[in-house]
Amino acid sequence: MVREKRKNHIPIRLNVLFFAVFILFSVLILRLGYIQIVQGEEYEEMVNNNGEQTANVDAPRGLMFDRNGNTVVDNELELTLTYTNRPGNDEEMLEIAERLTQFLDIDEDDIDDINEREWQDYWLQTREDEADELVSDEEEAELEEDDDIYELQLERLPEEEVIDDIGEEEQETVAIWTEMMTGYNYAPHRIARGLDEETAHALSELMHELPGIDIMRDSVRAYPYGESFSTFFGSTGQITEGELDQYLGEGYERTDIVGNSQLEDEYESVLRGEKAEITTDADGNESTDPGARGNDLVLTIDMALQQEVEDVIDDNIGSASGGTFLNEPEAHVIMMEPDTGDILSMASYDNDVNLVMGQYEIGSTVKMATVLAGYESGVIGHGTVYEDTPINLPASQPVSSWQNMGAVNDIDAIRRSSNVYMSRIAMEMADYELGVDGRDWSGADQGFDMLRNHYAQFGLGTETGIDLPNEVTGTTDGYNIGNYLMLPFGQYDTYTPMQMAQFAATMANGGDRMQPTLVREILEPATGDEESGSVVRQNSPEVMNSVDNSNEDFERMQEGMRQVMQQSGSNGGTASDDFDDADYNPAGKTGTAQVSVHEVNDGYNQGMVAYAPHDDPEVAIAVIVPETSTSDEDSGLANSITRDALDAYFDLQEDGAEPEESDDEDEIYQDPDDDLG
Template sequence: MAKEKRKNHIPLRLNILFFAVFILFSILILRLGYIQIVQGEEYEAMVNNEGEQTANVDAPRGLMVDRNGNTVVDNELQLTLTYTNRPGNEDEMLEVANRLTDFLDIDEDDVDDINEREWQDYWLQTREDEADQLVNEEEEADLEDDEVYQLQLDRLPEEEVMDDIDEGERETVAIWTEMMGGYNYSPHRVVRGIDEETAHALSELTHELPGIDVMRDSVRMYPYGDSFPSFFGGTGQVPEEELDRYLGEGYERTDIVGRSFLERQYESVLRGEKAEITTDSDGNESTDPGKRGNDLVLTIDMALQQEVEDIIDDNIESSSTFTEDPEAHVIMMEPDTGEILSMASYDEDVSLVMGQYEIGSTIKMATVLAGYENDVIDHGTFYEDTPINLPESQPISSWRDLGAVNDIDAIRQSSNIYMSRIAMELADYELGVSGRDWSGAEQGFDALRNHYAQFGLGIETGIDLPNEVTGENERYSTENYLMMSFGQFDTYSPMQMAQYAATMANGGERMQPTLVKEILEPAAGNDESGSVVRQNSPEVMNTVGNTDEDFERMQEGMRQVMQQGGDNGGTASDDFDGADYNPAGKTGTAQTVDDNGEEAQNQAMVAYAPHDDPEVAIGVLVPNTSASDEDSGLANSITREALDAYFEMQEDQPEPDESDDDEEIFRDPEDDEE
């Protein structure tokens, strides 16, 4: 029987293999076609991008304009020299710094700003042989590098450093210390505002000056010079202690940010969108122009601001009443909106929101209102104004014995005794009763402070500035408790005084003070403002818990302070005689001790006008005037002249005076940081 022939399976396997190869080649061809036809442009762009270089250019910050449209903070374009630091390039940095002295004019102030440690660091780096001799070999063998360095610093005589560095070399040190201040791999601004000729010369030598570059930049300009100087705020590079936060928000290490006050408070608004300049492999440039930051419309009236500053200067400089460096502070605001019209100082502007002062009898309306709210006095309650002598306190009296006074009389004539009697009632202390004690003094203390807080006294006012202080408020003693009732213990800021004055004026609504009225986006041309992005509406922070009738009595007392003359007239009636805007207010004098231990007094006033339809409220404080000087009317005089100026400007709004100084005004953010 013949054998059955075995089938050959090879052709079938080959067919399967050929088919698989065919499928794979088909997929490959389709994929190549898809890449070439559909994604060709994308990959071509990627190839081109390998030769592209992109540079980001800082966009100018948003402008600030006053309530009348005057630009009060502007930008000026400039050229800036930058240096990019790298680890291990210490010798290169010194060489570059030395070369730059041929191109840059170094001010003597820049040299004076070099601190002792920077002089020592430079000396140690440039005098290596002498530095090595400061530490012997045996010591060096047992020490780490940083310990050797510290020992060299300790043994380096200061006079040797300064004697060894000549005048020409000191310019190199000034540039070198500035270069050292940058982060690694990030361009650091070394000199701002270089002229075009210098910029051109440096640009041609960048191959000889590694790390050096020239960039377009902008600097803040202040057309009205030193008016409202501090509260615009300062700008500078990202603070090292806040670097992580800024990097997390998309900033770069070398970005310019707001470092204080309005610049800091509104950083996210004022910050612009960077321009992007892209250069392809053929050298062609394309630019995304970026966008200037949004603009702030301030509530400040710059013409009024300048006038108030002049009023303060004239009054202070014509007086010799101060026991130490003169100060004076004025804040004017709209009572119904909280918009601040003027914030002016003599000497320390920041004291307007960060200063702490006893404000004297200006507190008395709040004390009487606390008495009403806590049902310890009624409208028209009388007390006999005669001195009070208690074993727990120093003798208390008014500026003179006033006889029988009611609540309105106590404001008009400024009775300390009336306020002390209210404080006693709040503490359940009965004058002249045997077995009396002060067990209720703490509850009285809290009752007064809680009521003061309803006016913004002793708490944050809510102003749109960073890091406002609230004042010093210590715990009570019997003497301090009574003194506090007429403004001789707790301390407050001028900003709190102005908010208090506005709350009295509008009948009990504590408005949030604001310096920014609205935010505008830049117009298409980038040099003017555009449409409104956000408008800050008036915000009531709280309503004081007194009745309208309570406020009407205190407002009447304040009216009489300024408008009722005669033997028992108001304490400021002479100063406001003839004021046709019908003001209302309260004077105050606090007895203090200055920093030199000398007896002094703080002069104060809170006021508003007109009394029947308030347009403006004002807080004025003049600290540390001489307690023995008869000229005790500085606060009254400043208030009168400031209110006169305000109402005159309502009839004829003048233009503010631009600065005559043609020089650029730079501001060091560290000078006015909170």
């Protein structure tokens, strides 16, 4: 019997599945081939990029030179310790701070900078059991929120107990911990500068045990001439919270160092360098975009003269008799070129910033502006004579000169310093006539405005335009009738030394108010063997306005100023005893303003504005010595400082001496932050 063979039947659905799998594998193979052959290079680059790391390194800031090419602000390379904070790492941060005490020198100032809240925060984080006892279980259940519980703990934690509980060694940990806490999350924060190589090497070996800690190359400002003019060079530091949005919008990073005062601030965009960029690929190969140092500033300052003027001030104040000053000794000097506005020297005893921010009644130094205002308004003419006798009027303070001078004209009033003459001009401006019954002071407001508007043409009571931030304009608001007759001889409104210097320069050059400047040129960084880079910008002299007086008007006042210093005799100039032997033909005006000190009118501001030579001015000077005890015995301080400073200027023009560099490292280097180390 023949058996029938069975057929080998594969279902159709299985054939479809096999076919589908074949198609999918074919597509996959084709796709892999396309990726490898066509897009292989592109994906290889992406892989390499994923392995790349980029680090930005701060570029050094631009340098500053004085007018003679001396480097007055330099950069010194240093190593800086940074910490990058992350949320939720409180315990780790405390451990790192404790370990860093082995490497960082913490001094008493660092400890003193810790505030009460920081002491308390540290104590609560490190004494959890004691902290829990400050709040009962019932209170904790009622408050619920951790922040509310924490605030209650703070309230019940006396500062004295906290500090007493933290020993000296642990206080160093607190100082480091508080500095670490001040940084932004995910951004490196400088916590210690100026690491020596040994310390940096030791820390580098422990980096893997100190998460967030790193060492970076940095630079610190250096001042070869020590403290000379250092206030106006300004300082640098990390961006403050109030300025953060502005700087971030300009492309800065949170941890960048910026100028935060004076020239460093005013010229931040110029001095800022382009960061170096170091890129490391997946294979560890480095490529560097070197960046660039910031542009340099060539200042108008003569550092040799600056040092001489500082010595002049110190010598004169140091030799003043005991009791000369009613408060701490203070004196300010500014010297500038009349025809350009270039500041040659700015120096103070006690407080440099008062050169642009201090406000003083300047006394009789303002009298030339008063007479010129009288000419311009038409109330007096050349040679007008007034009788210098005391003035006593209703609703006004009595006015007298330092002596009854009799008949004086406009030049006499400058040479001999007549207060009465100035008040008579002011009376004419207010339409007030002596000896006429029924006259009132209704025109005083008009007189105030006329005088102040004319003073402003010299820079008195208005911005001078100096290229520094935060200049003040003095006080010129108010129409006190009782003080109206005091205004024209400098006993009411207040002005800054910078305004006095601009006034002196305007008198010297015959009426052009020049914008005072501290920066003459901006240069690109020097490269190769170049001594200096190419000029990016040159600040040309700028006339802010010309005073509304004729050349003849100015010539009369300039003659009066010459006589102040050079005409001796019984009716000679008020400064002739100090200057009549000067061989540089000076001209100037003295001033003494009575001021209230300790709520009593017992003090005097001594002042002087001057220039030389009279016939071809090279230099103008303003001096103010505030709050001296007498107008007689020691009133020569301003005169003496002016004489010595002018002598120093002309001696340097002849000898060309170089400035002396400092050998005190504490003066040379600046720490731009309040960090540790």
